[in-house]
Amino acid sequence: DGGITQSPKYLFRKEGQNVTLSCEQNLNHDAMYWYRQDPGQGLRLIYYSQIVNDFQKGDIAEGYSVSREKKESFPLTVTSAQKNPTAFYLCASSPTGARRNQPQHFGDGTRLSIL
Amino acid sequence: AQTVTQSQPEMSVQEAETVTLSCTYDTSESDYYLFWYKQPPSRQMILVIRQEAYKQQNATENRFSVNFQKAAKSFSLKISDSQLGDAAMYFCAYRKNDMRFGAGTRLTVKP
Numbered sequence: 001d002g003g004i005t006q007s008p009k010y011l012f013r014k015e016g017q018n019v020t021l022s023c024e025q026n027l028n029h030d031a032m033y034w035y036r037q038d039p040g041q042g043l044r045l046i047y048y049s050q051i052v053n054d055f056q057k058g059d060i061a062e063g064y065s066v067s068r069e070k071k072e073s074f075p076l077t078v079t080s081a082q083k084n085p086t087a088f089y090l091c092a093s094s095p096t097g098a099r100r101n102q103p104q105h106f107g108d109g110t111r112l113s114i115l
Numbered sequence: 116a117q118t119v120t121q122s123q124p125e126m127s128v129q130e131a132e133t134v135t136l137s138c139t140y141d142t143s144e145s146d147y148y149l150f151w152y153k154q155p156p157s158r159q160m161i162l163v164i165r166q167e168a169y170k171q172q173n174a175t176e177n178r179f180s181v182n183f184q185k186a187a188k189s190f191s192l193k194i195s196d197s198q199l200g201d202a203a204m205y206f207c208a209y210r211k212n213d214m215r216f217g218a219g220t221r222l223t224v225k226p
Contacts, residue, residue, distance in 0.1 A: 033214060037158075042121075042206055042218040050212065058213065088158060094214070101148050101167050104214055106160035 002027045006107035012115045021076045021110045023091035030096040032074035037088045119209050121217035128197045129225050136192045136220045138207030147211045149190045154204040
């Protein structure tokens with residue numbers, strides 16, 4: 001079955017450390033997204049990519065970086081510049097073009113905490 | 116950036132009754148898509164219903180329906196015959212090129 005796989009499910013970061021969250025999809029979707037969700041709050045867009053080797057900043061990109069070297073993969077790096085990284089991170093994908101009326105598909109999320 | 120506003124942080128409904136969740140959005144675009152997602156405690160994001168802005172007819176999916184008012188930029192969700200399993204966070208979302216979400220409404224269903 002097609003879907004989105006996020007790993008790991010739980011991640012701990014030490015002070016000053018960069019960590020990378022994995023997101024892989026086998027839905028053949030062109031667009032991929034990263035969201036941050038804080039307790040009791042909505043999803044805020046970090047970065048999104050509509051095509052390989054191209055991505056755009058969302059509303060809260062500071063302290064994060066991404067790459068899109070393959071259509072299937074969109075890893076998110078939480079850098080040491082992100083001073084408050086503790087949150088739940090959701091990856092999503094969706095079609096573009098004539099199929100962009102289709103909804104986003106989501107992974108199961110990664111919970112990141114500071115040690 | 117487009118903004119999506121859900122003005123009701125929490126709502127409560129009696130089992131088998133009807134409840135309406137509000138959503139407004141801000142955009143200068145004429146062609147876009149709107150969605151309602153449900154997020155239970157498991158944190159999975161589950162699509163409830165979607166609406167294309169160019170369609171005048173309101174979308175319906177079983178007990179879920181929307182009231183889409185394009186001129187007013189309003190997209191409310193009506194849940195009929197509420198069930199205990201409907202209890203969750205509900206997010207309204209707007210899509211043009213990227214996808215933006217509202218802050219969510221926590222729905223409680225009372226037996």
